[in-house]
Amino acid sequence: MIVASIADFREAARRRLPSFLFEYMDGGSYAEVTLRRNMEDLSLVALRQRVLRDLSTLELSTELFGQKLALPVALAPIGLAGLNARRGECQAVRAAEAAGIPFTLSTVSACSLPEVAHAANKPFWFQLYMIRDRSFMRELLAQAVEAGCSTLVFTVDMPLPGTRYRDYHTGLAGAPGLKGVIWRTLQGASRPLWAWDVGLLGRPHVLGNVAPVLKGRTGIEDFFAWMRENFDPSIAWHDLDFIRAEWKGPLILKGLLDPDDAREAAELGADGIVVSNHGGRQLDGVLSTARALPSIADAVGDRLTVLADGGVRSGLDVVRMLALGAKGVLLGRAWAYALGARGQAGITQMLQLIEAEMRVAMTLIGVSRIDQINRTNLAGEQWA
DSSP states (O other), X not given: OOOOSHHHHHXXXXXXXXXXXXXXXXXXXXXXXXXXXXXXXXXXXXXXXXXXOOOSSOBOOEEETTEEESSSEEEOOOTTGGGGSXXXXXXXXXXXXXXXXXXXXXXXXXXXXXXHHHHOSSOOEEXXXXXXXHHHHHHHHHHHHHTTXXXXXXXXXXXXXXXOHHHHHTTSSSOXXXXXXXXXXXXXXXXXXXXXXXXXXXXXXXXXXXXXXXXXXXXXXXXXXXXXXXXXXXXXXXXXXXXXXXXXXXXXXXXXXXXXXXXXXXXXXXXXXXXXXXXXXXXXXSOOHHHHHHHHHHHHTTSSEEXXXXXXXXXXXXXXXXXXXXXXXXXXXXXXXHHHHHHHHHHHHHHHHHHHHHHHHHHHHTOSBGGGOSGGGXXXXXXX
C-alpha cells in the first residue's frame, strides 16, 4: 500500500502484525475516551495563518538538555515495541540517530540496554518505572550509565498498569497458560511474514531488561505477571531522592497533567517534564494533553523544560504542541506503527513526513525558527 501519513503506517502495521501486538500498541484503557480526546482535541487547535513573510529559509533544529536536535522531537519509550520488527528497538535507535533526534528505550523493551547500546553510535535516553525491587532499579540505572545514556525519563503515572479491554479480547491479558499461548500462536500464524521475521528469527531474548529477573521464564504472560507484581503504588515525591542518588544526568518526569504537580517537579529540581496521560492507556476520562499543556507551561515557565506527547499524528500536530507551550514533543505510536509496518526504513520515512509537514505548517504560520512558535500562533481565545 502507498504510505503518505502516520494513519497509513497504522493501517500497514495492522495488516502486518498479529492482533495481540497491534491492539496492545493501538489501544487505551477502559472506554478509550482519553485516547480519542488526545487526537480530537489536538486536531481542534487552530493556528493563525500569516502570509508574505519571506520564509525561504527555515530552521527546525533545537536544543534539549544540552543536546542539539535536528527536529524538536524524540522517540518516546514504548513497552514491547521491539516485537513489531526483528530486534525492533535496535532498528529504532539507528533510525533516530540518522535523523538527529533522541531515542528513548523503555524499561520493558524487547531489546536490552546492552543490546541497544551495541546498535547505537550516540547516547540515547532511557525510561524507568518505579519498581518494588529497588536493587533491580539500581542495576538498570547502572546499565544505563554504562550504556552511555544521556537522559533519564522517569515515568510517574503508572503505579499500577491500566485496564485495557483490547488486551483481554486478544488473549494478551486474562488468558493464562496454554489457552493464551494457543490463541496468540494462531494470531501469529495468520501473519506469516511477522512470524518468520520476529517470531522465529527475532525470538531470542525477547523480554529485554526484564529477562534476568524472570529467571528463565520466557512467556509473555510471565512478563505481564511480573509487571503486575512489581509496579509500585507507594511511589511518592520523596522517591526522587532515590533516583537522584543513582542518576546524575538530566532527569525528566513523564506523566504529569496537573499544574500543581508540575510546580512540585520544578521545586524538587527535575530538569524536565512530559505532559502526558500515557497515551490514554492509564486513567480514562482525564484531560487530553492538548487541554492540559497550556496551564502547565504557564505554571512552571522556564524553571524546567516542558515536553508533551499524546495524539500526535503529523508534523502539523508537532507544531500545535509547540504553540501550546511544549519545547519538544515525544512521538509514541507514530514510530511504533512505522516500525511495525516497515522496520527501520518505516521510522526513517515517518520522520521525513514529520519534517515535511512541519515545514509547511511553519511557513504558513509565518515562523522561520522553532523558538518562534508560541501561543501567538494560535487562532481564537480558547487556547490562549
